Amino acid sequence: MSEPIVKFQDVHKSFGDIKVLKGINLDIKPAEKVAVIGPSGSGKTTIIRMLMTLEEPTSGDIIVDSTNLWKMEKKGKMVKANEKHLRQVRGDIGMVFQHFNLFPHMTILENCMTAPIHVKKENKEEVRERAIQMLDRVGLGDKLNNYPSQLSGGQKQRVAMARALVMRPKIMLFDEVTSALDPELVGEVLEVIRDIAKHDDMAMVLVTHEMDFALDIADKVLFLDEGVIAEQGTASQVIEHSTNERLQGFLHRFRR
Amino acid sequence: MVTINAIIDIAPQLARGLSVTVSVLLASAIFAYLMAFIAGLSRLSKNTFIRKFTGLYVEVFRGTSLIVQLFWLYYAIPMLFGIQLGSNWWIGVIAIGLNYGAYLSEVVRGSILSVAKGQTEAATALNMSSFQRMRLIIFPQAVRMMLPEFSNYTIQMLKGTSLVSLIGMTDILYYGDIIRSTNLSQAPLVYLLVLVFYFILALPLIWLTRKGETISKKGVAS
Ligand SMILES: Nc1ncnc2c1ncn2[C@@H]1O[C@H](COP(=O)(O)OP(=O)(O)O)[C@@H](O)[C@H]1O
Numbered sequence: 001m002s003e004p005i006v007k008f009q010d011v012h013k014s015f016g017d018i019k020v021l022k023g024i025n026l027d028i029k030p031a032e033k034v035a036v037i038g039p040s041g042s043g044k045t046t047i048i049r050m051l052m053t054l055e056e057p058t059s060g061d062i063i064v065d066s067t068n069l070w071k072m073e074k075k076g077k078m079v080k081a082n083e084k085h086l087r088q089v090r091g092d093i094g095m096v097f098q099h100f101n102l103f104p105h106m107t108i109l110e111n112c113m114t115a116p117i118h119v120k121k122e123n124k125e126e127v128r129e130r131a132i133q134m135l136d137r138v139g140l141g142d143k144l145n146n147y148p149s150q151l152s153g154g155q156k157q158r159v160a161m162a163r164a165l166v167m168r169p170k171i172m173l174f175d176e177v178t179s180a181l182d183p184e185l186v187g188e189v190l191e192v193i194r195d196i197a198k199h200d201d202m203a204m205v206l207v208t209h210e211m212d213f214a215l216d217i218a219d220k221v222l223f224l225d226e227g228v229i230a231e232q233g234t235a236s237q238v239i240e241h242s243t244n245e246r247l248q249g250f251l252h253r254f255r256r
Numbered sequence: 257m258v259t260i261n262a263i264i265d266i267a268p269q270l271a272r273g274l275s276v277t278v279s280v281l282l283a284s285a286i287f288a289y290l291m292a293f294i295a296g297l298s299r300l301s302k303n304t305f306i307r308k309f310t311g312l313y314v315e316v317f318r319g320t321s322l323i324v325q326l327f328w329l330y331y332a333i334p335m336l337f338g339i340q341l342g343s344n345w346w347i348g349v350i351a352i353g354l355n356y357g358a359y360l361s362e363v364v365r366g367s368i369l370s371v372a373k374g375q376t377e378a379a380t381a382l383n384m385s386s387f388q389r390m391r392l393i394i395f396p397q398a399v400r401m402m403l404p405e406f407s408n409y410t411i412q413m414l415k416g417t418s419l420v421s422l423i424g425m426t427d428i429l430y431y432g433d434i435i436r437s438t439n440l441s442q443a444p445l446v447y448l449l450v451l452v453f454y455f456i457l458a459l460p461l462i463w464l465t466r467k468g469e470t471i472s473k474k475g476v477a478s
Pocket residue numbers: 015020038039040041042043044045046047
């Protein structure tokens with residue numbers, strides 16, 4: 001058994017008086033594909049936003065690749081991580097957002113090249129080659145010089161995936177990446193994720209409402225409910241064989 | 257025709273003020289843009305002192321009139337502190353620049369704040385530093401949004417330059433006043449020509465405003 005690449009240890013998160021997460025414990029192994037399901041407002045987005053360093057946990061530890069994400073050692077004491085520490089750990093993680101968040105002032109090729117060039121200081125020509133490869137892989141090799149506003153939602157989301165992948169993260173986070181799309185565009189995006197999941201060896205955390213998709217690609221499924229992981233196991237255990245009543249009620253609403 | 261002759265007579269005299277009007281406009285526009293970015297970014301600074309201090313500058317200069325500021329710099333400060341700020345050309349440029357810089361800094365600040373939060377988050381997820389996020393992602397989008405307002409205020413600045421005639425500068429309006437005072441019956445024609453002069457100067461700026469609007473529509477909204 002390899003060491004987990006991500007560990008959540010008793011992680012709590014409140015927004016003001018509202019307790020959103022009440023003690024999350026979670027291990028994610030390298031290359032493991034984890035699907036997170038649960039009702040709206042149960043804290044799924046909050047979990048991955050904390051991992052992406054976009055939201056700070058109220059208490060508890062998040063360990064990424066053996067390093068504490070939100071805390072660092074200073075004069076023998078653990079203190080709140082500063083931006084420099086966060087940047088060191090954050091490089092391992094990539095994220096795809098529900099609403100794409102492409103950079104509208106850049107072509108899609110530039111969208112994919114900016115971070116490797118400026119953040120990782122990689123050679124521009126090598127980055128260009130890799131970005132083109134990646135855009136080819138997501139089926140957008142013929143749109144390199146288009147602007148995001150010229151693309152469909154499904155195409156935008158595929159660019160967003162290419163943009164994250166070019167950074168070669170060890171962990172990829174997907175937050176309901178198909179839920180802002182027209183139904184007929186969902187398939188093309190899931191297809192790309194399926195391809196990544198089957199062929200790449202990074203860990204993946206997917207918040208999704210696509211149960212069949214989760215059954216197909218997830219090694220592990222978490223059911224998040226009322227701020228805790230109410231159920232976890234293999235996809236088949238959680239989605240097909242669980243006896244948890246709230247989970248069954250939840251699933252019922254999605255599989256008519 | 258008497259009128260045509262009068263026009264031929266008056267126009268060249270007004271034109272002598274062109275260089276002052278145009279040079280004051282160009283210099284104070286550059287100064288105002290500079291102040292706009294410095295103050296606009298300072299108001300978003302994490303440092304409370306910098307934020308409050310620039311806030312004070314912006315409120316004072318927006319809250320009082322340009323003509324009073326001009327008189328302060330020209331008459332009051334030299335008397336009170338015994339310092340000469342420079343020629344009246346410089347004083348005009350500084351007053352107009354500081355005044356419009358204050359207005360424009362609000363445009364800069366507002367545009368930066370109105371870039372969607374998702375943009376910062378996407379840039380953070382790509383591990384950009386806060387400086388890179390500003391330089392590569394936020395600022396370029398904000399500048400596109402600023403363009404129409406910047407050209408709008410530049411047109412206003414052109415009109416504002418006419419105040420420098422009050423501190424003895426020989427701009428278009430100054431010559432207009434001179435001609436009128438020597439030949440009162442021609443006042444309507446003189447001021448009509450002054451209007452025409454300002455309007456012709458404003459034309460390229462109006463064109464730029466249109467252009468800016470098109471660019472800013474293209475560049476944002478994903
Ligand atoms: N920035 C925030 N400020 C206040 N409340 C928030 C914030 N983000 C999320 N919440 C609240 O936290 C809860 C969980 O949100 P979220 O993680 O987005 O749930 P999910 O993704 O499962 O739908 C919701 O009740 C939401 O209103």
